[in-house]
Amino acid sequence: MTETAYRIQGATGEWEVVIGLEVHAQVTSEAKLFSGAATAFGAEPNTQVSLVDAAMPGMLPVPNRECIRQAVRTGMAIEAKINKWSRFDRKNYFYADLPQGYQISQLYHPLVGEGAIEISLDDKNPDAVTKRIGIERIHVEQDAGKLMHDQHPTRSYVDLNRSGVALMEIVSKPDMRSPAEAGAYLSKLRTILRYVGSCDGNMDQGSMRADVNVSVRKPGEEFGTRTETKNVNSVRFVMAVVEHEANRQVDVLEAGGKIVQETRLYDPDRNETRSMRSKEDAHDYRYFPDPDLLPLELDDAFLEECRQSLPELPDAKRQRYEQDLGLSAYNAATLTADADTARWFEALLAEGARIQKKSESEVAKASANWLLSELYGALNRLGKSLESSPVGPEEGAELLALIADGTISGTIAKQVFEIMLETGDRAPKIVEEKGLKQTSDTGAIEAAVAKVLADNGDKVEQYKAGKEALFGFFVGQTMKAMQGKANPQVVNELIKKALG
Numbered sequence: 001m002t003e004t005a006y007r008i009q010g011a012t013g014e015w016e017v018v019i020g021l022e023v024h025a026q027v028t029s030e031a032k033l034f035s036g037a038a039t040a041f042g043a044e045p046n047t048q049v050s051l052v053d054a055a056m057p058g059m060l061p062v063p064n065r066e067c068i069r070q071a072v073r074t075g076m077a078i079e080a081k082i083n084k085w086s087r088f089d090r091k092n093y094f095y096a097d098l099p100q101g102y103q104i105s106q107l108y109h110p111l112v113g114e115g116a117i118e119i120s121l122d123d124k125n126p127d128a129v130t131k132r133i134g135i136e137r138i139h140v141e142q143d144a145g146k147l148m149h150d151q152h153p154t155r156s157y158v159d160l161n162r163s164g165v166a167l168m169e170i171v172s173k174p175d176m177r178s179p180a181e182a183g184a185y186l187s188k189l190r191t192i193l194r195y196v197g198s199c200d201g202n203m204d205q206g207s208m209r210a211d212v213n214v215s216v217r218k219p220g221e222e223f224g225t226r227t228e229t230k231n232v233n234s235v236r237f238v239m240a241v242v243e244h245e246a247n248r249q250v251d252v253l254e255a256g257g258k259i260v261q262e263t264r265l266y267d268p269d270r271n272e273t274r275s276m277r278s279k280e281d282a283h284d285y286r287y288f289p290d291p292d293l294l295p296l297e298l299d300d301a302f303l304e305e306c307r308q309s310l311p312e313l314p315d316a317k318r319q320r321y322e323q324d325l326g327l328s329a330y331n332a333a334t335l336t337a338d339a340d341t342a343r344w345f346e347a348l349l350a351e352g353a354r355i356q357k358k359s360e361s362e363v364a365k366a367s368a369n370w371l372l373s374e375l376y377g378a379l380n381r382l383g384k385s386l387e388s389s390p391v392g393p394e395e396g397a398e399l400l401a402l403i404a405d406g407t408i409s410g411t412i413a414k415q416v417f418e419i420m421l422e423t424g425d426r427a428p429k430i431v432e433e434k435g436l437k438q439t440s441d442t443g444a445i446e447a448a449v450a451k452v453l454a455d456n457g458d459k460v461e462q463y464k465a466g467k468e469a470l471f472g473f474f475v476g477q478t479m480k481a482m483q484g485k486a487n488p489q490v491v492n493e494l495i496k497k498a499l500g
Contacts, residue, residue: 006178080115
């Protein structure tokens with residue numbers, strides 16, 4: 001990955017795009033940042049609003065310790081500086097869904113300082129070049145409410161359920177140079193947040209959204225004027241915004257115009273951005289320290305508890321899967337790309353090792369291949385997620401154990417798995433009731449081999465004349481004659497013996 005990988009060709013030469021993202025991630029917490037109101041998604045409008053959220057007179061904010069803890073854990077996960085002393089500021093502006101007339105945020109002294117995230121444009125290629133994207137800061141702030149415009153033709157309604165919900169604003173440095181890099185960064189950040197458990201990353205529900213800052217310049221020149229496209233709610237849309245906005249700016253500049261620093265909105269139906277308002281500088285918000293909140297002071301015991309609570313993170317897990325479990329780079333990357341997938345795989349691994357009385361490394365490859373091919377294939381066909389899978393890790397491990405000990409063949413296992421999906425029965429019961437056990441009875445298999453060879457004498461002669469690819473034909477015919485229940489290894493050995 002290099003900075004010259006993406007260029008826009010204009011009439012006056014090549015242009016480079018410069019990208020920074022401000023990601024708003026809703027903190028996983030049962031209560032809001034400064035009140036005890038609930039944060040559940042999808043509740044009826046204005047049913048999760050405290051007097052603090054509604055800015056009733058005399059109400060004082062009290063910081064939610066869990067929200068601070070989650071933000072600190074996130075900072076540690078990206079190896080950022082954790083500021084033991086931080087402060088809340090008031091950001092003053094008027095909007096209909098902001099009851100206080102100001103937002104409590106952090107500007108001058110954020111909770112988390114500089115960090116970085118390493119990205120790759122091809123996670124499944126171990127030789128792909130990686131790039132570090134700098135994180136400028138993570139500050140904690142309260143969310144605003146929501147305006148509902150589609151309930152009445154001439155009126156807008158206000159829902160304050162989201163008002164006061166804790167957000168982490170994760171501000172990157174302008175280190176990205178292509179739509180693909182922006183997409184890779186956002187995907188990697190979402191994966192880390194889900195591993196840590198500090199945000200669910202559900203962009204379709206608005207619990208994670210990105211403001212996309214884009215500017216263009218001739219390579220090597222100073223940064224150009226940037227625009228900010230607000231509240232983009234998918235990785236694909238972020239990439240589309242970068243591409244559209246960069247090309248729009250190049251067109252404006254090459255026509256002799258100037259880029260105006262402004263806030264824009266993205267219309268996914270038309271795949272275009274449009275102007276929303278001119279962008280105000282920070283001082284226009286009249287920031288000042290919030291007089292109702294003391295500075296946050298974190299002690300060493302709190303920081304150590306946060307650090308000890310962190311799980312194994314995706315990069316470390318991927319490396320362990322490759323080095324300790326012997327998985328391919330592709331499988332390791334796929335299994336660790338999502339926290340739920342990694343957890344499911346590790347449960348499958350633990351059950352497999354327990355049932356087969358082997359080490360996890362001995363059952364890892366078969367487990368990974370089955371999960372990524374058989375189970376995922378079935379779930380895609382059924383329109384289900386891993387979370388709603390009708391077959392759990394323990395049931396999957398039982399099926400794999402039957403293959404490993406020779407009770408059933410891989411072919412029969414596919415048939416058993418389909419029955420498991422349909423009925424909910426477990427593999428051992430299905431194999432026993434339907435008589436699907438694999439046979440290694442050499443007498444029965446020898447008889448089947450002899451008949452296959454006798455019925456295909458012409459092919460036997462062709463094989464002996466050098467057409468060795470026919471060996472697979474003989475194996476297939478024998479397995480068919482045995483209704484798939486013959487041990488494939490025994491079949492291969494007996495056919496080789498019969499053919500001399």
